Every structure is written in C-alpha cells, then in structure tokens.
Amino acid sequence: MNVLNRLRAAFAAATPEGGDPSAFAAAVRPAGDPKFGDYQANGCMAVAKSLKKNPREVAVAVAEAVDLEPLAGKPEVAGPGFLNVRLHDEWLTAQVAELLRDPAHGLTAPEAKKTVVIDFSSPNVAKPMHVGHLRSTVIGDSLARIFEALGHTVVRDNHLGDWGAQFGMILWGWKNHRDQAAYDVDPVAELSRLYRLASSKIKEGDRDVESAARAETAKLHAGDAENRDLWAQFMPHCLKALHAMYDRLGVRFDVELGESFYDPMLADVVSDLEAKGIAETSEGAVVAFVEGIKAPFIVRKRDGAFNYGTTDLATIRYREQTWDPDQALYVVDARQADHFKQLFAVARRWGYGKVDLQHVAFGTIMGADRRPYKTRDGDVVGLESLLDEAVAEARKVVDANSPDIEPDDRARIAEIVGLGAVKYADLSQNRISDYVFDWSKMLAMNGNTATYLQYAYARIQSILRKGGVSSESIRDRAPAILLSHPAERGLAVRVLRLPEVLELAASELKPNILTDYLFDLANAYSTFYEGCPVLKAESDERRDSRLALCDLTAQTLKHGLSILGIDVVDRM
RNA sequence: GCGCCCGUAGCUCAAUUGGAUAGAGCGUUAGCCUCCGGAGCUAAAGGUUGCAGGUUCAAAUCCUGCCGGGCGUACCA
Incomplete structure (x- = not known):
C-alpha cells in the first residue's frame, strides 16, 4: 500500500x-x-x-x-x-494491523516492471581500492537494492578497468623493475607498486616511460603473446583481491564484464559508426562530434587504438542485445559528465535511444583543505585501512558498553557497526555534492548515523527479549492497534511510508532519501521509547499494541538498512 | 577563453525539484538515570541561503549580472 x-x-x-x-x-x-x-x-x-x-x-x-x-x-x-x-486514526490502525501481517513490508509488485542495468564500482584492477572507490560501490549497491525491493529486475555490472593504459604501465614495470620475491608473496601489492612507479615517472614527465608503457598497451591489444600471457596471469590475483573487498562489504555483481570483454567488438563498432556517417576522421583520429561540446568523442585514436568511448558504445549495444534494459545507470564520478553526455548522444544517434541512459553522478571527495582528494602516493587512505579503523573504533565502544557479550560476538558486532558507519556516512549525503573526507565523521557513532538506527533496533530486540515475546508471537496474536499517544501515531504514520520513500529514492536515484526516512523513523521511535512504557504499559491491550509498534519499527529499520547494504544486530 | 557543477548555522551536510516559520548532526549552553539499553531524550542559542537585481500569490530552488571555489575542455578512464 x-x-x-x-x-x-x-x-x-x-x-x-x-x-x-x-x-x-x-x-x-x-x-x-x-x-x-x-x-x-x-x-x-x-x-x-x-x-x-x-x-x-x-x-x-x-x-x-x-x-x-x-x-x-x-x-x-x-x-x-x-x-x-x-x-483517519481508524484507517491508520487498520493499516498498521494489516502491515503486521504482511511479510512484504507493504511493498507490492510494480505496475510496470522494469529491467535496470546498474554499472557501478568499476575499479581499475591492479590498483588498490581507496576511499574514492567507496562512493560508486556503495551508492550503486544501494540503488540496486532499492530497485530490487520495488520488484524490478536488476543487472549489477562491474565494468572493470582491465584493459586500459594502466595495464601498459604495469607491463612496463613488470619487465623493467619487478621484484619477483615480492610478487610471489603478495602479487597485488607488487603489481600496484609497479603501477605507481610507472605512473609517477610519467607524471614527472618521463617521455620514455610514457611511450614504452603505451607501446606495451598497444602490444597487449594487438594480441602479443607475451603480454596476453602476463595479463592472464595477473588477472586472477587482481580479481581475488577485489572480491575479498566486495565480500567484506557485502556487495555482489551479476556480471563482471570488463573492458577486455568488449575488445573483440570494438573494430566493428567503429566501422559501423563510420558506415552510418556518425563518425568521421579528424586529425587522424575517428571521432563523433556532439552539439554543445567542442571536444570530439574519440572512438579510435590516431595510433589506431580504441579507447573507453569505443568500449562504452560496445557495452551499450551488448547490453541491449543481452538484457534489453529499460534503464541503464552509470554510477560514476561527476567529472565524467561531459563524457556521458557525448556517449549518450552518440548512442542515440547510433540507434540506441530506447533505453533510458542515466549518469548517476556523484561529487568529488575533497581533502580537509577543501581541495580534491588526489590519489597521490603515500597519502591515500586505502579502503581496507578505513574499514579496519572503523571496525576497531566500533569494537572499543562495544567493549566498553557490553563487556558481558562474548568476545567473538563483540568482534562480529564491531564489524557490522563499523562497516555500517562508513557506508551510511557516504549514503546519507546528497550524492551530487562534493564532500569533504572527514575521518571522524566516517567513524562517528552518534547522531545521524547507521549506529543510531542499529541502536534503536537493538533496544527493541532488548524489549522483546525481556518481555519473552518474539516477532512471530506478536504477529500471531494480531493485537488491536491503539494510537492514543502522539508518539504512537507518529510511528504508525511513518512505518506506512516505506513504499513511497523507496519509490521516491528510485525515481530520484538518491539513497539519501532513504537514510533521511530511516533517521526520522528512528527518531520517532526514540520519542516513543521515552514517552510510552511498553512492558509496563497500563493494560495488556496497550502492551500488546505497543509491542506490535515496536516490532513493526524494528522490521522496518532492519529492512530499510538492508536496502542500504547495512546489517543489524540484536545486541551491541 | 568556453562548458558543466557548487556557494545554506562556528564545522559537516539536508531541504520530497517553486510551497507555509530553511531543517539535522557535530560543537556550545541548560536540564533528564526509584521505569523496558544514556551509542539515548527534552530544550536553548546559532541564518539577509555569497552579493545585487528580476520573474509571482509564493524563491535556497527559475532568469540576468557580478564575487568566490571545484571540475572538464583531442587521443588516460
């Protein structure tokens, strides 16, 4: 409803x-x-x-x-x-009673079921993930969960950067500077060291390294046996490291079709564009011009190589042929806005205008100095260490507040609370705005945080435990709902709002609409908690009604948080 | 130069896309444990929404011009 x-x-x-x-x-x-x-x-x-x-x-x-x-x-x-x-209060009470019996949280099948491809995370392999990768991963995952919750079909696609120029740099590094022993111990660490080495030399203006790396990329693309073998050797290690991170974050993909997957299709894309008069030769490159943007959209470089624009076009065609999606979302940094504007315009001209292509842009992460958070050697906050830090911080609080919980459980709770804090910090902001990376905010566990929502959930579970009731027993009893206290009414109105909130979040493509709602709900619960005794209510009828409101709130928080990719715990 | 985005409380951010008295968190101040978890609650203070015009019943939001910041701008992605 x-x-x-x-x-x-x-x-x-x-x-x-x-x-x-x-x-x-x-x-x-x-x-x-x-x-x-x-x-x-x-x-x-x-x-x-x-x-x-x-x-x-x-x-x-x-x-x-x-x-x-x-x-x-x-x-x-x-x-x-x-x-x-x-x-009407009578209508509210009836609806709440009905919601209590509804395992679907009031959500119904969509009038028009859509297929949505969500392209998110998409890191370059062989580079360690840092805080900059968090936004795309976490926002994309949440959008996928939002569409799924609404009953749509979602294809989660990790469009890996496994074929671009960065691989040429790694190949150059491998051939000139590799430390075989280090590679044997930790392949990914060694590969990323080699990447950073090449990258910094090029940034310093070393033209020899630049052209050598470019030549390695070209050889890879041209089918050079040695480079292809090395690529095939490196990839499993890179994927393994990425998957370890995704497993920890609870993020999964339906497909991981990286740039390399589309490589065999690129020549055909370009010739088709040329045949249809969409692309032309300019300054030695094959390009398409888009109104309003001076720079051309390059589909084949002067040296004959293809680039990401070509790949992205091939991807659009492949997706249409494979899934025929109604909508395709690209959860990518706002700085690529021009690229997507060009890409979508060219795709429409090319005949792929049916699918609703959306660049789900998000703002740049800034450092404390309000300047863009650049990925420079040495001062990058790695994603792994950020998560570890958050979990350690959560562990301190759990240890201090709940020493009676078994150590193993405290560790599990800290992991859930710590990851929740980091994800929520990112999801609760309007994704368009740039944001200042603030360690203490990422680790905060009071105020408008995931912890606050998890805490509200845990307090409800505590009440249920003390009352000797379960979610199931409350629902079996099907109590009449009484809304005489304003806080009770406030809760009732809010738990009924989940469906409309999710629909709004989906149409705006903004998870922070959901976080705002959940924070509002948890706030309403805290007010209720202060003002309305549950187990010590003045009558059994009132007690049962309040238990039902507690349980509905808990289930709504749990489900809402799960749509953000965040877990709850019964004790914390 | 041209194009796009942004400027909201001391700080970090919201504001359902033009709606009623611009809201939260942090920080500050004052209260709240004889009651179900104080990771909490109640309240106060804090604003000419960068500036100046314009559009209308109504503007943080739309239009124009300034000021200040970010990003992009031909072969990285």
Whole structure:
C-alpha cells in the first residue's frame, strides 16, 4: 500500500476543470510540518493562477469534490490555498494491523516492471581500492537494492578497468623493475607498486616511460603473446583481491564484464559508426562530434587504438542485445559528465535511444583543505585501512558498553557497526555534492548515523527479549492497534511510508532519501521509547499494541538498512 | 577563453525539484538515570541561503549580472 499514491489518485480525480491532473497529483506530498496534518496538496495555487481564479476558492472547491475515504476525511483549506490531509486514526490502525501481517513490508509488485542495468564500482584492477572507490560501490549497491525491493529486475555490472593504459604501465614495470620475491608473496601489492612507479615517472614527465608503457598497451591489444600471457596471469590475483573487498562489504555483481570483454567488438563498432556517417576522421583520429561540446568523442585514436568511448558504445549495444534494459545507470564520478553526455548522444544517434541512459553522478571527495582528494602516493587512505579503523573504533565502544557479550560476538558486532558507519556516512549525503573526507565523521557513532538506527533496533530486540515475546508471537496474536499517544501515531504514520520513500529514492536515484526516512523513523521511535512504557504499559491491550509498534519499527529499520547494504544486530 | 557543477548555522551536510516559520548532526549552553539499553531524550542559542537585481500569490530552488571555489575542455578512464 502506497499511501501517497492513493492520495494522489484521489486528488487527480478531483483536478479542477482545465487543470493538469498529473501535475495536480504530483503536488501532493507528505506534510512539511505535523501541524499541517499528515499529507498536503499544494496544486491549487498553480491551477488557480493558470485559470486566473482565486486560489482559496479553487481549494475550497477541490476540498468539497475530492473523495479521500476511507483514508481521510475532507481536507482542510489553509493559507493561500493549501489542502491539509489528516489520515483517519481508524484507517491508520487498520493499516498498521494489516502491515503486521504482511511479510512484504507493504511493498507490492510494480505496475510496470522494469529491467535496470546498474554499472557501478568499476575499479581499475591492479590498483588498490581507496576511499574514492567507496562512493560508486556503495551508492550503486544501494540503488540496486532499492530497485530490487520495488520488484524490478536488476543487472549489477562491474565494468572493470582491465584493459586500459594502466595495464601498459604495469607491463612496463613488470619487465623493467619487478621484484619477483615480492610478487610471489603478495602479487597485488607488487603489481600496484609497479603501477605507481610507472605512473609517477610519467607524471614527472618521463617521455620514455610514457611511450614504452603505451607501446606495451598497444602490444597487449594487438594480441602479443607475451603480454596476453602476463595479463592472464595477473588477472586472477587482481580479481581475488577485489572480491575479498566486495565480500567484506557485502556487495555482489551479476556480471563482471570488463573492458577486455568488449575488445573483440570494438573494430566493428567503429566501422559501423563510420558506415552510418556518425563518425568521421579528424586529425587522424575517428571521432563523433556532439552539439554543445567542442571536444570530439574519440572512438579510435590516431595510433589506431580504441579507447573507453569505443568500449562504452560496445557495452551499450551488448547490453541491449543481452538484457534489453529499460534503464541503464552509470554510477560514476561527476567529472565524467561531459563524457556521458557525448556517449549518450552518440548512442542515440547510433540507434540506441530506447533505453533510458542515466549518469548517476556523484561529487568529488575533497581533502580537509577543501581541495580534491588526489590519489597521490603515500597519502591515500586505502579502503581496507578505513574499514579496519572503523571496525576497531566500533569494537572499543562495544567493549566498553557490553563487556558481558562474548568476545567473538563483540568482534562480529564491531564489524557490522563499523562497516555500517562508513557506508551510511557516504549514503546519507546528497550524492551530487562534493564532500569533504572527514575521518571522524566516517567513524562517528552518534547522531545521524547507521549506529543510531542499529541502536534503536537493538533496544527493541532488548524489549522483546525481556518481555519473552518474539516477532512471530506478536504477529500471531494480531493485537488491536491503539494510537492514543502522539508518539504512537507518529510511528504508525511513518512505518506506512516505506513504499513511497523507496519509490521516491528510485525515481530520484538518491539513497539519501532513504537514510533521511530511516533517521526520522528512528527518531520517532526514540520519542516513543521515552514517552510510552511498553512492558509496563497500563493494560495488556496497550502492551500488546505497543509491542506490535515496536516490532513493526524494528522490521522496518532492519529492512530499510538492508536496502542500504547495512546489517543489524540484536545486541551491541 | 568556453562548458558543466557548487556557494545554506562556528564545522559537516539536508531541504520530497517553486510551497507555509530553511531543517539535522557535530560543537556550545541548560536540564533528564526509584521505569523496558544514556551509542539515548527534552530544550536553548546559532541564518539577509555569497552579493545585487528580476520573474509571482509564493524563491535556497527559475532568469540576468557580478564575487568566490571545484571540475572538464583531442587521443588516460
């Protein structure tokens, strides 16, 4: 049951003569302030303006015409023409009781089931993952979970950088500077050392290394046996290291089709583009021009090599042929906005305009000095060490607060709390904005954090334990819901909102909409917790009703957090 | 130079895309353990939303111009 959609449908049906029903419906939203009720319809002013009528009169007419039963009665006209909706308590209690019986958390199958390809994480192999890789990985994973929760089909694709120029650098390093003993002990560490060595020499302006590395890349692409063998030898080690990180983060992929996978298709992509007059030769390269952007979109370099634009086009074609997706999301740094604008324009011209291509851009991570957090040797915060630090921090708090818990369990709890803190710190920000990397914020465990939500969950579990009841026994009892206290009502309204929140998060592609909701829910629970004794309620009926509200809150928090890729614990 | 993004409380960030008195967290201040977990709760202080105009019933949000920052800008991805 999506309450917002129900209200919108009702208001759409009551759209004033001459107004646009879909716009009128879209102006219905949760109330900004509790004193305005639970939901509000803001469309009357706009309609009145276009019809040159008095907005209050329009609002009064809509209030008379709209039928919100059984959810709510006649809306109240307020201010210049707002319509405030207050849900009936009887309806709320019935809905909460129904939600209690619903293992699907009120979520229903989508009207139009979509197939969504989500391209995320996509690191370059053979480079250690650092904090910069966290955003794409965590945001992409959460978006995938959001679409899945809504009943859509999701293809999670890790578009690995396993074929580009960085591999040429590694090959050059391998042939000139490798430490075989170090490689035998820890292949990935040695390969990344070689990469950094080559990379820093090139950055310092060493043209010899630059051209040598480029030549190695070219040989790899051309099928040189030695380089292909080395590539095949390195890849399993690189993948193993990446997978260890993904396993720890709880992130999985349906496919991992890296750049190398598309290599055999690239020549055909270019010739097809040329045949169709989309690409032309310019300054020795094969390029396509896109309106509004001066720089060309290069599909074949002057030296004959293909680059990532070519690969991305091949990927679009492959995905359409394989999954025929309705939507494809690219969870990639905002700095590549121009690239995607070009890519999408060329793809449309090429005949792939059916799929909704979206660059899910996120802001750059800045250092404490407010300058971009550059990946320079030495001062990079590796992802591994960030996670270890967060877990260690969580362990300290668990040790201090719950010494009675077994050490093994404390370790498990610390891992969940620590990872949750790091993920939530990233997910709770609007992904568009740049953000300042702040270690203490990443590790924070009070305020608007995953820990706060996990804590609310754990406190509820504690109540259930003390009361000798379980989620199942509460549900079996199917108690009547009583909403006499404002905090009880506040909880009821909120637990019913999950479906509409997820839909909003999916349409905006913003997980922070979900974190905001969960924080609001946990806050409402804390208020309830202070004001409404559960086990010591004044009657059995009230006790059972409150236990039900507790359990619904817990299940909503648990499910919501799981959609962010964050676990809960019963004790912490 | 051109293009894109951004500027909100002391700090870090929200604001359902034009809605009512701009909200949280941290920090500061004052309270709250005879009651289910104080990783908590209640309250206070803190703002000319960079500046100046404009659009309208209504602007942090839209348009123009400045100021300040970030990014991109022909063969890295």
